[in-house]
Every structure is written in C-alpha cells, then in structure tokens.
Amino acid sequence: MHHFLTPRLLLTCTVLTPGLLFLTLGLGWLLGWTPREATIVRSAKLAYGFASVTALGLIASMWFAGLNSVSAGKGAWYAIHRFEIPLVLFVDWLSLPLIALTVVLVGLVTVFSKRYMHRDPGFHRFFVLVHLFAFGALLVFAAGSFDLLVGGWELICVSSALLVAYFQKRPEPARSAIRVFITYRICDIGLMIGAFYLHHLAGSTLYTSVFTGSWPSQASVMQGGSATLIGLLLLFAAMGKSAQVPVSGWMPRAMEGPTPSSAIFYGAISVHVGAYLLLRAQPLLTASSIASAAVIVVGALSAIHGTMVARACTDAKTSLAYSSISQLGLIFVEIGFGLSWLALLHIAGHAIVRTLQFLKAPSALHEFHEIHAAAGGHLVKTGAHFDTLLPARLQLWLYRLALDRGHHDAILDRFVAGPARRFAIGMASLEERLTVTRAPRPERALDV
Amino acid sequence: MSELQAPILTICIALPLAAAVVAVRTKADLYARNISAGAMALTLLLLLEVLREVSAAGGRMLAEPRILRMFDGGGAWLMADGLNAVPMALFAAVTLVTLIAAPRRDINRRFLISLLTLTSATLAAYAASNLLVFLVGWIVAVLPALLRPAAERGRRFAGLVLVASAISLVAAVILIGLAGIKAGVAAPLSINISGVTNSAGGAWAFVFLVLAAILRERIFPFHRATVALFESNSLLLPALLVNSHLGIFLIARVAMPFFPGIAADALPWLGGLALLTALYTAVLGLAEREPRRVLAMLITSQSSAILAGLATASHEGIGGALLQWIVLVVSSTVLIAVIRSLEVRVDGAFDGYGFMGLASSMPRLAVFFAISGLTIVGLPGTLGFPGEDLLLHGVLAGYPGWGAALPVAIALNAYHAFRLFARLFLGKDGLTQNTARDALPRERWALSACLVFLVLGGLTPQNVVSIQAPATNSLVRNAESSPVPQP
Numbered sequence: 001m002h003h004f005l006t007p008r009l010l011l012t013c014t015v016l017t018p019g020l021l022f023l024t025l026g027l028g029w030l031l032g033w034t035p036r037e038a039t040i041v042r043s044a045k046l047a048y049g050f051a052s053v054t055a056l057g058l059i060a061s062m063w064f065a066g067l068n069s070v071s072a073g074k075g076a077w078y079a080i081h082r083f084e085i086p087l088v089l090f091v092d093w094l095s096l097p098l099i100a101l102t103v104v105l106v107g108l109v110t111v112f113s114k115r116y117m118h119r120d121p122g123f124h125r126f127f128v129l130v131h132l133f134a135f136g137a138l139l140v141f142a143a144g145s146f147d148l149l150v151g152g153w154e155l156i157c158v159s160s161a162l163l164v165a166y167f168q169k170r171p172e173p174a175r176s177a178i179r180v181f182i183t184y185r186i187c188d189i190g191l192m193i194g195a196f197y198l199h200h201l202a203g204s205t206l207y208t209s210v211f212t213g214s215w216p217s218q219a220s221v222m223q224g225g226s227a228t229l230i231g232l233l234l235l236f237a238a239m240g241k242s243a244q245v246p247v248s249g250w251m252p253r254a255m256e257g258p259t260p261s262s263a264i265f266y267g268a269i270s271v272h273v274g275a276y277l278l279l280r281a282q283p284l285l286t287a288s289s290i291a292s293a294a295v296i297v298v299g300a301l302s303a304i305h306g307t308m309v310a311r312a313c314t315d316a317k318t319s320l321a322y323s324s325i326s327q328l329g330l331i332f333v334e335i336g337f338g339l340s341w342l343a344l345l346h347i348a349g350h351a352i353v354r355t356l357q358f359l360k361a362p363s364a365l366h367e368f369h370e371i372h373a374a375a376g377g378h379l380v381k382t383g384a385h386f387d388t389l390l391p392a393r394l395q396l397w398l399y400r401l402a403l404d405r406g407h408h409d410a411i412l413d414r415f416v417a418g419p420a421r422r423f424a425i426g427m428a429s430l431e432e433r434l435t436v437t438r439a440p441r442p443e444r445a446l447d448v
Numbered sequence: 449m450s451e452l453q454a455p456i457l458t459i460c461i462a463l464p465l466a467a468a469v470v471a472v473r474t475k476a477d478l479y480a481r482n483i484s485a486g487a488m489a490l491t492l493l494l495l496l497e498v499l500r501e502v503s504a505a506g507g508r509m510l511a512e513p514r515i516l517r518m519f520d521g522g523g524a525w526l527m528a529d530g531l532n533a534v535p536m537a538l539f540a541a542v543t544l545v546t547l548i549a550a551p552r553r554d555i556n557r558r559f560l561i562s563l564l565t566l567t568s569a570t571l572a573a574y575a576a577s578n579l580l581v582f583l584v585g586w587i588v589a590v591l592p593a594l595l596r597p598a599a600e601r602g603r604r605f606a607g608l609v610l611v612a613s614a615i616s617l618v619a620a621v622i623l624i625g626l627a628g629i630k631a632g633v634a635a636p637l638s639i640n641i642s643g644v645t646n647s648a649g650g651a652w653a654f655v656f657l658v659l660a661a662i663l664r665e666r667i668f669p670f671h672r673a674t675v676a677l678f679e680s681n682s683l684l685l686p687a688l689l690v691n692s693h694l695g696i697f698l699i700a701r702v703a704m705p706f707f708p709g710i711a712a713d714a715l716p717w718l719g720g721l722a723l724l725t726a727l728y729t730a731v732l733g734l735a736e737r738e739p740r741r742v743l744a745m746l747i748t749s750q751s752s753a754i755l756a757g758l759a760t761a762s763h764e765g766i767g768g769a770l771l772q773w774i775v776l777v778v779s780s781t782v783l784i785a786v787i788r789s790l791e792v793r794v795d796g797a798f799d800g801y802g803f804m805g806l807a808s809s810m811p812r813l814a815v816f817f818a819i820s821g822l823t824i825v826g827l828p829g830t831l832g833f834p835g836e837d838l839l840l841h842g843v844l845a846g847y848p849g850w851g852a853a854l855p856v857a858i859a860l861n862a863y864h865a866f867r868l869f870a871r872l873f874l875g876k877d878g879l880t881q882n883t884a885r886d887a888l889p890r891e892r893w894a895l896s897a898c899l900v901f902l903v904l905g906g907l908t909p910q911n912v913v914s915i916q917a918p919a920t921n922s923l924v925r926n927a928e929s930s931p932v933p934q935p
Contacts, residue, residue: 028895085834085837151833152828154828168875169805169875171876185862189856189859191856311457423731424732427735428736432672435605435674
C-alpha cells in the first residue's frame with residue numbers, strides 16, 4: 001500500500017481528476033446523456049474531495065520524505081527529429097500550495113453553486129466549464145515545462161471566456177466574452193514566443209533544464225539579453241492573465257459571468273496564474289534588472305490604478321475586480337523585488353479572502369444593512385481622510401480618471417484596435433473594387 | 449520500386465466515379481447519396497489499407513502493380529508513399545463526412561456528380577506518379593467549381609484564379625517534359641526523377657510551379673478568391689476544393705524534389721509571402737462579419753501558415769505543417785458543415801449581424817462549432833495544439849523576426865473563430881424562436897467522429913507525428929541537399 005501511493009501517483013491523480021470529470025460529462029452530453037443536478041454535484045464533490053485528499057497526501061509525503069520536488073510522466077509527448085515536447089508533471093514548494101488551493105477552492109465553489117445555480121438552464125454547462133478550468137489551472141501549476149504550461153494556460157482562456165458568456169441570451173455577456181478572449185489571446189503571444197526562445201536557447205523548456213537549484217533559490221541558465229527578452233515576453237503574458245495595466249479592461253467585463261465562476265476565476269485562481277508564471281520564471285527576472293524593473297513598474301501602476309478605480313465603482317463585483325487588480329499589482333511588485341515567499345503567501349491569502357468576498361457579493365447589501373442595524377445605525381465611512389490630503393481640483397480630476405477606469409479601454413480602442421479595423425476595412429474595400437466580388441459590409445465596431 | 453499488393457489506388461479513384469455514374473442514372477437523390485456514401489466509405493477503407501502498407505514499408509514509395517504500367521516508359525502511373533498516403537485517406541474521410549452531413553436541400557444529382565468527380569480527380573492528383581496524371585487531376589478537380597451557375601456572385605474572379613493556376617501548371621509540365629527529353633530521360637514526366645531540371649528551362653518551370661501553387665492556395669494577392677469561392681450557393685463543394693490543398697502538395701511533391709537547388713533559394717521567399725498572407729488575411733478578417741467570409745479569411749490564413757511551415761525546410765516546420773494540414777482539413781470540414789446546416793435551418797435570414805442565439809435551440813451544433821473552430825488555432829487537448837506548436841517553433845526558428853507574424857495571425861484567427869461562434873450561437877434567438885432542430889443523428893455521428901479523431905489525436909499526437917515522419921524526413925533531406933539561406 002505504501003509503495004502504491006507514491007508522490008507521482010498522487011500528483012497524477014490530483015491533476016487528472018477534474019479532466020476526467022470534464023470528459024465524462026462533456027462526451028456523455030454529446031452522446032445524449034444529461035445527468036440530473038444531484039448527480040452533477042455529487043460527482044463534483046467526490047472528485048474534488050478525492051483531489052483534495054490526494055493533494056494533501058502529496059504535501060505530507062513530500063514533507064516527510066524531505067523532497068523539494070516531484071516529477072511524474074513519460075519522456076516525450078511528441079517528438080520529431082531532435083525536437084521533443086516532454087509530458088512531465090512537476091511540483092515543488094511553489095506549485096504545491098497552489099495546487100492544493102485550487103482543488104479545495106474549486107470544490108468549495110462547486111458546493112456553493114449547488115444552490116446558487118439550482119434550476120438554471122445551464123447548470124450542466126456551468127459545471128462542465130468549471131471542471132475544464134480546474135484541469136487547466138492544475139495543468140499550469142503542475143506542468144514540468146513551459147510548453148505544457150501553455151496547454152493549461154489556453155484551457156483557462158477558453159473556459160474563462162465561455163463562462164463570461166454563460167448568460168448567453170443577453171448580448172452584453174457575449175460581447176464581454178469576446179473582449180476577454182481577444183485580450184487573453186493577444187497577451188498569450190508573449191508566452192508562445194517566450195516558450196519558443198526558451199526552447200531555442202536552452203534546448204528545452206523543462207524547468208529542470210532551464211533553471212538550476214530548487215525553489216526559491218533557483219538560478220537561470222540564461223543571462224543578459226536572453227533573460228531580459230524572455231522575462232519581458234513572459235511579463236506580457238502575465239499582464240493579460242492578471243489584468244495588469246494597461247490590459248486590465250477585460251476584468252470588469254468578466255463580471256458578467258455567474259458569481260461562483262467570478263469567485264474562482266477572478267478572485268481565486270485564474271488571475272493569480274500570471275503571478276505564478278512570473279514566480280516560476282523568477283530566476284530569469286533575477287538575471288535581468290530590466291525585466292525586474294518592468295515587473296515592478298507594471299505592478300505599481302496597476303496597484304494604484306486598481307485601488308483608485310475600485311473606490312469609484314458603483315457595484316460590488318466591479319469594485320472587487322479592481323481591488324483584485326490592485327492586490328495583484330502589489331504581488332507583481334513583490335515578485336519584482338525578489339520576495340518570492342511573500343508573494344506566494346500573498347497569492348494564497350488574497351485568493352481565499354477574495355473568493356469569500358465574491359461569493360458574498362450578491363448578499364452584500366443585505367449584510368451591510370444587518371451590520372448597520374446591529375451598530376445602531378452609526379457605521380462610519382473609512383478611508384475618507386486620505387482623500388482630503390489632496391487638493392480639491394486634483395481630487396476631482398482623479399475621480400473622473402477613476403470613473404473612466406484610466407481611459408485604458410478608450411486608448412486601446414483608439415490607438416490599437418481602431419487603426420487595425422480601419423486598415424482592414426480600407427483594404428477590403430479596395431480589394432473588392434479590384435476583384436469582381438461585391439463590396440464588403442464592414443464591421444462598424446469591433447465585437448468587443 | 450516496391451509495389452502495393454493490389455491496384456488499390458486505381459480502385460479508389462474509380463469508385464467515386466462509379467458512384468457518380470449511379471447518381472446520373474438514379475432519380476432518387478437520397479438513394480444516390482447513400483450509394484455515394486457507401487462508395488466513399490469503401491474508398492476510405494481501401495485508402496486506410498494503403499496507409500497501413502505505406503507505414504509498414506517505412507514511408508517508402510509503393511507503386512501500383514505492373515499491369516497498369518502502359519505508357520511513359522513503363523513507369524507506374526500511381527503510387528503511394530509517406531507524403532500522399534495521409535492526405536488521400538484524409539480527403540476521402542472529409543468527402544464522406546460532407547456527404548453524410550450535407551443538408552437534404554443540397555443533395556441533388558448535380559451536387560453529387562460534382563462532389564464525386566472532384567474527389568476522384570483530387571485522389572488521382574495525390575496518387576499521381578506522373579506529372580500528366582497530376583495535371584489531369586488538378587484540372588478536373590477545379591471543373592465542378594468552374595461550372596457552377598453563372599448567377600453566383602464572385603465566380604469570375606475565383607474562376608480566373610483557378611484557370612490561371614491550371615495554365616501555370618500546364619506550362620510547368622511542358623517545360624519539365626522538354627528538359628527531360630533534352631536530357632534523354634526515358635520517363636521525363638515521372639515524379640520519381642529529379643536533377644534533370646537544372647537546365648535553363650528549369651528555373652522557369654519552377655516559377656510556373658510556384659505560381660500554380662500560389663494561385664491554387666490563393667496566397668496574397670489572390671486571397672480574395674477564397675471569399676469568392678465561399679460565396680457560391682453551394683458552400684460544400686468549394687470547401688472541398690479548398691481543403692484539397694493541392695497547391696501545398698505540389699510544392700512538396702514536385703517543386704522541392706525536382707528543383708532542390710532553386711527551391712533552396714526560393715522557398716524562404718515563398719514562406720515569407722505565405723507568412724504575409726497569414727497575417728494580412730487575419731487582419732482583413734476584422735472587416736468581415738458574414739460567416740462565410742470570416743471563415744474564408746480564417747482558412748486562407750491558416751493554410752498560408754501551413755505553406756510557411758513547409759517552406760522552412762526544418763523538421764519542426766514541415767512536421768507542424770503536415771500535422772496542421774490534417775487539423776485544418778478536418779476542423780474546417782466540421783465548421784463548414786455546421787454553417788451550412790445553420791443556413792438551411794434559418795433559411796435565408798443568415799447574415800451574421802447581431803447575436804443570433806442559435807445555441808439555445810442547437811446546442812450540439814454550437815459545441816461542434818466551438819471545438820473545431822478553436823482546434824484550428826491550437827486548442828489544447830486536440831491535435832491542433834501539437835500542430836500549432838510545431839509550426840510555431842519551425843516558423844519562429846526559420847524566420848527570425850518576421851516569424852513573429854505567425855503568432856499574431858493565430859491570435860487574430862482565434863479571435864475570428866470565437867467571434868463567429870459568439871455571433872452565431874450566443875444572444876437571444878430571434879430567428880427561429882428556439883424551434884430549429886439540433887444536430888440530426890447523421891450529422892451528430894459524422895461530426896462527432898471528426899471531433900473524436902481530433903481529440904484522440906491531441907491526446908496521443910506521437911501516433912500521427914510518426915505516420916508523417918517519413919514524409920517530413922524526406923522533404924527535409926531534399927531541402928538539406930542545398931542549405932537554405934535566410935530571406
């Protein structure tokens with residue numbers, strides 16, 4: 001029994017459980033099987049309960065065996081000539097807490113969703129997508145190489161966009177989903193090219209090949225310009241997932257999804273995946289002062305932007321979203337300064353607290369009234385005295401800036417999306433005139 | 449040269465033609481569909497046997513048995529090897545899926561005859577061991593698209609491009625033949641020879657070959673032809689024509705082995721042009737909203753990426769291109785089948801404006817569309833992921849700097865695929881009021897088979913990569929005979 005429950009097996013079971021559940025529910029539905037709500041919830045409880053036990057077993061087995069890391073999997077997933085992509089799962093003391101956090105929080109959210117999503121027409125779809133997300137997130141945290149990490153990263157992107165569009169009969173969630181999707185995919189270019197350069201320069205994207213030592217005292221085999229280039233590319237990818245300035249505009253739009261998915265995606269796990277990527281690539285950042293400085297600047301700007309906008313928001317979920325951006329900015333700053341343990345603790349604490357806040361958001365007003373009444377109607381506003389330190393005109397200007405969320409979306413639309421669209425329409429019209437097909441009916445505005 | 453155990457390739461080319469003859473003579477269209485589907489299923493099984501034999505032979509060339517060698521110096525007319533065995537089986541499979549999933553409205557004698565002729569000709573071109581057979585297959589395959597009713601918009605431009613590609617190929621074949629005769633080769637048009645074309649006319653022959661490929665694949669500046677083709681009344685036929693990718697096959701089968709020296713100089717430029725097309729058509733997609741037009745841009749962009757991968761002459765690039773070829777053909781077949789099913793169901797009110805909300809009445813078609821659309825752009829867990837990954841590595845390594853156009857193009861294509869999905873399936877269903885039928889059993893089984901293939905291939909990609917490996921190695925060996933300079 002002891003030999004059977006190896007850390008490798010525990011790791012594999014933890015990662016694969018949500019994936020298998022996703023496949024079972026998804027394929028079953030395609031073939032005509034739609035399980036009852038009770039079956040869906042029971043299977044989710046069982047799966048995440050099992051995954052939580054295996055994750056805790058993994059922690060215990062590594063702790064007692066004094067292991068710094070565990071790898072599982074076969075050599076090449078696919079290979080051609082001398083190029084190969086390994087299929088290796090890997091955990092160390094950076095990824096293990098996040099894996100445990102993921103299975104526990106996703107399990108809690110599925111239990112919460114039992115009542116919250118009860119009798120919703122998309123109940124089955126919601127759970128299928130949550131399982132897909134959980135699998136993607138676990139793949140990101142347990143990937144043994146940057147190539148495999150890309151796989152989990154993209155699964156998070158797809159499940160996130162589809163859950164934002166969950167309330168599919170309204171056009172606004174659909175528009176928001178498109179916005180979320182395009183932001184993710186554009187930023188993912190950084191991860192794809194970064195993974196390529198890692199492979200190109202180091203000959204592999206396996207963590208064990210790219211970095212030496214064990215977390216958090218790892219070192220990169222690459223230095224100088226290579227480390228800077230890859231560090232900046234990975235930062236760009238992380239900015240997209242963690243909604244950092246200036247690509248944070250998708251985050252409030254993502255609140256169109258159901259509250260439980262908002263909690264697990266934008267409070268707990270998904271937004272921290274970008275921070276995890278930077279923590280994983282920390283040796284590269286350490287080797288490049290430019291990349292580290294860029295991480296600090298992006299994080300600091302995002303922290304200020306997030307806290308400012310959160311104060312001007314009029315609804316609970318958007319306010320929480322910007323508060324998350326602010327905290328993520330601080331986490332980026334910590335990573336930039338090389339405070340790895342602090343950043344990891346910050347991620348875990350923030351994920352737990354924010355999940356609770358998101359789940360309680362629908363009843364926030366009710367709770368406020370309860371507390372207000374319990375305090376005898378004498379609740380005092382906090383934080384107002386900091387505002388008074390600023391000149392009145394600056395306060396007004398900052399308020400307007402915060403109200404329009406830093407004008408980030410308008411700037412991106414005007415200087416990036418707009419010119420691309422105008423170029424496309426102009427060229428399409430020209431081409432249509434030159435060929436015999438009829439004139440196009442161009443988009444008046446991008447679907448975002 | 450080793451031989452196949454039976455004249456399977458001839459039978460595979462003849463079977464669709466025989467089914468076309470039955471379609472001509474029968475009055476019941478649905479009966480004709482069943483006969484055609486049966487013939488294509490048999491063809492697919494036989495081609496899978498060919499694939500097995502080729503794999504067992506390590507991807508080496510297997511000729512048809514000697515009884516059919518009548519002309520051109522007694523050389524074989526048809527053969528199978530690592531390069532064509534997979535595309536042949538793939539094309540037969542997607543023809544079968546198209547036949548099964550095609551809406552009843554599209555099934556008539558004209559459609560069936562066109563489809564089966566196109567398939568037979570395309571299989572002949574793939575299996576050709578002789579440039580004449582290849583040329584005949586190439587020309588006959590475009591005839592169904594050229595002979596559509598005149599009222600169809602955009603026909604003229606697409607027709608011009610297809611005719612020009614045929615003329616270019618004719619010129620190339622004549623020049624290659626003349627060069628072979630001058631060099632005293634017994635079978636000057638055999639595909640199995642190389643090196644005789646390093647004469648003065650060889651460069652021109654290569655130019656015409658590449659031009660034929662560019663025109664056939666509708667690479668920039670001819671990309672608009674895809675839109676024109678896709679706007680035909682019958683979407684399914686042009687889609688099959690586009691999915692044959694005979695232009696890419698021409699480069700791999702003829703241009704690279706016949707002209708290794710010239711190809712080494714020219715391929716990087718061709719790859720650069722293909723990358724430009726991939727990016728440019730992805731950007732152009734921003735101006736489009738109608739599903740057929742968006743799909744045309746998406747497919748053109750992705751097929752250009754395949755050509756760019758092939759032109760890198762590296763293992764990753766070529767391996768990724770061959771893998772992505774499979775992904776693009778299967779996924780786009782599903783996408784087109786779904787679009788056509790929707791068009792029939794909503795009956796004319798289908799312009800892609802606003803959110804159509806069809807997922808509420810057709811959730812399974814929505815799932816088929818979403819998965820296959822995202823597979824084209826590398827959805828993890830499907831064959832698209834390793835295909836895209838290999839292609840990216842090959843192109844980024846082959847084109848330092850300019851190669852970054854590919855990830856940008858893929859990101860934009862992903863946006864187009866998701867946007868199209870959202871436009872069609874999300875929102876409130878104001879068109880059918882939730883009364884339209886979801887996927888019919890025949891559609892469900894045919895499209896599910898495609899998805900199962902993509903997912904199983906994605907979970908165990910090495911199986912597919914290994915089948916393609918001999919072709920990849922052979923193409924790289926051809927290219928390595930002359931080092932490839934960077935553009």
